[in-house]
Amino acid sequence: MKIMWGITGAGHLLNESITVLNKLSKKHELTVIFSNAGLEVVKLYGYYKKIEQIISKNPNNKMVFEDDEKYAYPLSGKLTYEKYDLIVISPTTANTVAKIVNGIADNLITNVVAQSGKGQIPLIIVPVDQESGLITTTLPPRINKDICKRCKMCMAKTICPTKAINPPEIDTSKCIRCMKCEDCCLHNAIITNETFELYIRKIDAENTKRLGEIENITTIFNPMDILKDKLLK
Ligand SMILES: Cc1cc2nc3c(=O)[nH]c(=O)nc-3n(C[C@H](O)[C@H](O)[C@H](O)COP(=O)(O)O)c2cc1C
Structure with a gap:
């Protein structure tokens, strides 16, 4: 088709x-x-x-x-x-x-x-x-700037296969959602599956x-x- x-x-x-x-x-x-x-x-x-x-x-x-x-x-x-x-x-x-x-x-x-x-x-x-009411939805991947220490040797930046990470920013247009970065950040500053509630009018x-x-x-x-x-x- x-x-x-x-x-x-x-x-x-x-x-x-x-x-x-x-x-x-x-x-x-x-x-x-x-x-x-x-x-x-x-x-x-x-x-x-x-x-x-x-x-x-x-x-x-x-x-x-x-x-x-x-x-x-x-x-x-x-x-x-x-x-x-x-x-x-x-x-x-x-x-x-x-x-x-x-x-x-x-x-x-x-x-x-x-x-x-x-x-x-x-x-x-x-x-x-x-339906009107609350739903749970997912946010885009991000680096929490309050937690990110801007490490000189950023493990997440090193492991990212598409060079999408430049702490404290992620260029998500380059991201392939492999999620490797989330696990290797020593400070847990990278969040890839954050959810939040919003109200459907x-x-x-x-x-x-x-x-x-x-x-x-x-x-x-x-x-x-x-x-x-x-x-x-
Ligand atoms: C990260 C992000 C997520 C969004 N998610 C939704 C969504 O789930 N539902 C929705 O109705 N609008 C969502 N929006 C808002 C729409 O993108 C916005 O209303 C836009 O003007 C819709 O244009 P379109 O209908 O021409 O695509 C989101 C915006 C952003 C920045």
Whole structure:
């Protein structure tokens, strides 16, 4: 199958989304598209190199960025004649869901969503804001500047295979999430799996419910459930 996968600027469900993308890359042709925030957040969490690696598995795979496409988003107009079988947007921010349910198409992702409806291409949306209330989510990797001693011989800097660490900073756009740094910092200053609680607003949960009103959209709450479809396994 020829699949277009859109990534918006959500850290929540990002790890799960990339796990599914990786599994799909074994059998399917992929075009990965990003909102500007999507690209920024992917780099903050250290997933950019991983996505590059996924894309490199098939010469027909590609990545398309918001800034490649401004202002009319020609890629979205090509969806039908380039014969995409499926479009997935995962993770989908509260912002993008709000735009979709109000029929707004003002960036690469929301134009693809609108054009998929016009071309009647099946579209799966994985919203991150699902039910109103508290959720636990993961923060990007970071060095705690209060704990980091700026050691002359920083073990984390030495072991990092992509030279992403320059204490007290991590350049997460170079990170490959190997997590080797976390274990070898003598002061435990590197944090790669920090979680925090945040509140999902009612308006965002209500917008998610409204996705069901749109003709070609299927809403899925866990990216892994995408793999339950026999055609995608
Ligand atoms: C590190 C980080 C994580 C974020 N995670 C989320 C998230 O889980 N859900 C969400 O709705 N917005 C999240 N945001 C905020 C969005 O990136 C922001 O609203 C952005 O404008 C969304 O743009 P987009 O919908 O075009 O991708 C996050 C921002 C940052 C910096």
